[in-house]
Amino acid sequence: MFCEKCGKEIPDSTKFCPFCGAPVSKAQDFVNKAGEAFNAAEQELGSAFDEVKQSFTGNSANQQNAGGQYNGGYQNNGAGQYNAGYQNNGAGQYNTGYQNNGGQTPPPYRGERLKDDRGLASYIILSIITCGIYGYYFIYKMAHDVNVACDGDGENTSGLVAFILLSMITCGIYAWYWYYKLGNRLANNAGRYGLGIQENGTTVLMWCIFGTLICGIGPFIAMRILIKNSNMICNAYNRTHGLM
Numbered sequence: 001m002f003c004e005k006c007g008k009e010i011p012d013s014t015k016f017c018p019f020c021g022a023p024v025s026k027a028q029d030f031v032n033k034a035g036e037a038f039n040a041a042e043q044e045l046g047s048a049f050d051e052v053k054q055s056f057t058g059n060s061a062n063q064q065n066a067g068g069q070y071n072g073g074y075q076n077n078g079a080g081q082y083n084a085g086y087q088n089n090g091a092g093q094y095n096t097g098y099q100n101n102g103g104q105t106p107p108p109y110r111g112e113r114l115k116d117d118r119g120l121a122s123y124i125i126l127s128i129i130t131c132g133i134y135g136y137y138f139i140y141k142m143a144h145d146v147n148v149a150c151d152g153d154g155e156n157t158s159g160l161v162a163f164i165l166l167s168m169i170t171c172g173i174y175a176w177y178w179y180y181k182l183g184n185r186l187a188n189n190a191g192r193y194g195l196g197i198q199e200n201g202t203t204v205l206m207w208c209i210f211g212t213l214i215c216g217i218g219p220f221i222a223m224r225i226l227i228k229n230s231n232m233i234c235n236a237y238n239r240t241h242g243l244m
Contacts, residue, residue: 114234193236
């Protein structure tokens with residue numbers, strides 16, 4: 001925490017500031033902690049708003065050119081046709097834009113950067129503000145990012161349409177199953193990125209079911225676990241592919 005008088009950082013258990021001698025009360029400590037929590041929530045909200053804005057305005061993969069047209073890495077070859085970075089090598093074959101550099105491996109593919117700073121506060125607040133709409137958007141984006149980061153593991157996290165329809169048909173039971181599968185997938189893919197994730201799908205499911213009895217906070221704790229672990233996986237994916 002920080003001294004209210006001189007502003008210098010001091011240990012949490014300090015009763016008097018070692019720099020200016022001002023008394024440090026428990027009430028001030030609470031105020032400092034609350035301020036840090038609100039600041040963190042504000043940053044999460046700003047990040048969430050930016051994400052929603054980018055989804056409507058487009059990102060760097062779909063930039064507008066000077067003629068008012070959009071491209072996604074495609075170039076006009078002068079004959080009215082477009083290619084995707086592939087070039088004809090004169091033998092009727094196409095390459096991917098990489099040249100042979102003496103047997104060395106081409107640089108890693110650099111696709112979209114996955115979101116790795118999701119937060120529970122923004123999820124709750126924006127879901128309330130939008131009457132639940134943002135919650136569905138949150139699920140959609142999380143499923144998309146996990147499918148990208150965990151690609152090749154033989155599994156697929158179902159998207160928003162399946163989540164909504166099957167949850168309605170099963171009176172919400174499918175949502176728990178979705179959380180369970182996602183929790184297991186994140187835990188199983190932690191090793192490929194050198195991570196250690198302790199909470200698996202069973203942990204998430206138990207919080208969803210039995211945690212509901214604890215003043216209804218269980219599902220929020222389960223979502224917090226999924227957010228934390230998906231952030232870890234997405235961050236590791238970004239670092240691995242040089243997208244930081």
